[in-house]
Amino acid sequence: MQKRFSFVIIITAIAITGIIISQSFWVANALVTKDDQLHENVGLGLKRVVNQLMALQNDTALASRYLVTRSHASLHSQFIRSLKPELITQLITSEFQSLEIMRAYDYGIYERENHHFILISNQGLKEELINSRHQEHISCVFQTEQFYLTVYFPHEQRYIFNEMLLYILLSVLFVLIVISGFWYVTRSLFLQKKLAAIRTDYVNNMTHELKTPIATISVTSEMLLKPEVQARKDKVDHYAKIIYNETQRLKNQADQVLQVAVLERGEYKINPEAVDVHQLIEQLTESLRVTIKNRNGVIQTRLNAANQIVEADKNHLTNVLSNLMENANKYSPDPPHIIISTHSTPKGIIISCQDKGIGIAEEYFHYIFKKFHRIPTGDVHDVKGFGIGLYYVKTIVEAHAGTIQVKSKPGEGSNFIVYWPFYAPTHTTLE
Numbered sequence: 032m033q034k035r036f037s038f039v040i041i042i043t044a045i046a047i048t049g050i051i052i053s054q055s056f057w058v059a060n061a062l063v064t065k066d067d068q069l070h071e072n073v074g075l076g077l078k079r080v081v082n083q084l085m086a087l088q089n090d091t092a093l094a095s096r097y098l099v100t101r102s103h104a105s106l107h108s109q110f111i112r113s114l115k116p117e118l119i120t121q122l123i124t125s126e127f128q129s130l131e132i133m134r135a136y137d138y139g140i141y142e143r144e145n146h147h148f149i150l151i152s153n154q155g156l157k158e159e160l161i162n163s164r165h166q167e168h169i170s171c172v173f174q175t176e177q178f179y180l181t182v183y184f185p186h187e188q189r190y191i192f193n194e195m196l197l198y199i200l201l202s203v204l205f206v207l208i209v210i211s212g213f214w215y216v217t218r219s220l221f222l223q224k225k226l227a228a229i230r231t232d233y234v235n236n237m238t239h240e241l242k243t244p245i246a247t248i249s250v251t252s253e254m255l256l257k258p259e260v261q262a263r264k265d266k267v268d269h270y271a272k273i274i275y276n277e278t279q280r281l282k283n284q285a286d287q288v289l290q291v292a293v294l295e296r297g298e299y300k301i302n303p304e305a306v307d308v309h310q311l312i313e314q315l316t317e318s319l320r321v322t323i324k325n326r327n328g329v330i331q332t333r334l335n336a337a338n339q340i341v342e343a344d345k346n347h348l349t350n351v352l353s354n355l356m357e358n359a360n361k362y363s364p365d366p367p368h369i370i371i372s373t374h375s376t377p378k379g380i381i382i383s384c385q386d387k388g389i390g391i392a393e394e395y396f397h398y399i400f401k402k403f404h405r406i407p408t409g410d411v412h413d414v415k416g417f418g419i420g421l422y423y424v425k426t427i428v429e430a431h432a433g434t435i436q437v438k439s440k441p442g443e444g445s446n447f448i449v450y451w452p453f454y455a456p457t458h459t460t461l462e
């Protein structure tokens with residue numbers, strides 16, 4: 032299966048590269064063809080102009096109307112030298128029009144021998160006109176002088192390119208669509224595979240970890256049922272406490288399963304109820320305090336919000352806060368100093384979780400909220416994680432129409448600020 036996927040992906044990538052190459056080839060080819068076509072058409076137009084000039088030269092009666100001087104019109108050179116610019120313009124324009132060459136041009140008639148211009152539409156373009164590829168010999172069999180009619184189009188290459196621009200843009204657009212589609216599909220495929228691997232990991236871990244509390248609870252409750260144990264209150268207390276702690280562990284594990292479930296695509300409903308945020312924070316801080324104390328750290332609360340009741344899915348909100356607090360602890364290599372604070376806004380509550388840990392560089396602010404993204408820092412390699420915590424947090428916060436932002440500087444610590452509106456949106460489903 033794995034091999035077949037890789038094979039199909041490689042073949043498709045090769046095919047796309049092939050399409051891009053052949054498409055570029057066709058575009059280049061079309062440009063050349065267009066260019067040749069123009070050259071041919073212009074050549075044809077110039078030939079016709081020259082033919083008409085020759086006809087004029089032979090028809091003295093007709094010529095006399097257009098010529099500056101009538102004398103010596105029989106000599107080819109005299110004829111050419113006495114041509115009026117308006118006549119040439121008129122001839123070229125009408126020929127070009129009939130050939131559908133609709134663009135600005137400059138023209139000239141010059142002697143091949145000494146590059147002397149007899150007529151020129153723009154004095155500044157002598158070089159260009161002499162070097163132009165559109166030229167036609169104004170021939171006369173017995174004449175030694177060689178006159179050439181030449182035409183020059185300003186920005187000719189760009190003009191041809193512009194004419195093809197729509198075609199080129201469409202090709203680029205379609206190729207881009209195909210590439211992004213391919214990239215998207217391949218990426219989702221790999222993401223799905225990664226997700227599947229992580230889920231298997233989770234399930235294996237979970238099954239293993241569920242066994243321990245269940246076994247403990249089972250043994251302890253059995254003890255509790257014994258009359259000699261029931262007779263002693265201290266023992267009952269002791270066993271009850273064990274059962275309580277183990278059920279808490281079970282509950283945490285169930286919450287973790289909930290987090291993974293959010294990663295799955297598909298609709299996933301939240302069940303809003305009134306939650307006291309301050310109470311929740313106090314509970315969470317209490318359970319984290321032991322860990323923090325063991326690391327010689329402190330965790331403080333500054334609960335300043337005037338209204339601390341929000342509509343929220345309690346399980347998810349608990350997970351959101353504990354994720355942030357866990358991160359604050361996890362990413363503080365020195366004794367942690369964590370401050371959880373709240374304050375009110377007109378429509379909701381702002382909860383911030385601040386630490387003095389390793390901090391996050393600004394370029395990663397966006398990245399850390401994505402699925403499976405962890406900052407690749409050498410010294411956090413020993414910190415375990417799947418890179419789903421903040422993705423989960425953001426998903427849940429946004430499902431409740433809230434927002435989350437991070438302020439942080441490497442080495443100084445991080446501050447995650449959650450805005451949680453008082454009222455949950457009526458129809459909320461997670462993506």
Ligand SMILES: Nc1ncnc2c1ncn2[C@@H]1O[C@H](COP(=O)(O)OP(=O)(O)OP(=O)(O)O)[C@@H](O)[C@H]1O
Pocket residue numbers: 354358359361362386388389390391399400404405406407411415416417418419420421422444445
């Ligand atoms: N408070 C923090 N200080 C410094 N870096 C942080 C902090 N919180 C998150 N990060 C960085 O953001 C990354 C993503 O965090 P996230 O909670 O999504 O994943 P994780 O903690 O690595 O794993 P998980 O939460 O899934 O067990 C972390 O790997 C870490 O690099």
Ligand SMILES: [Mg+2]
Pocket residue numbers: 354357358416419420421
């Ligand atoms: Mg985390």
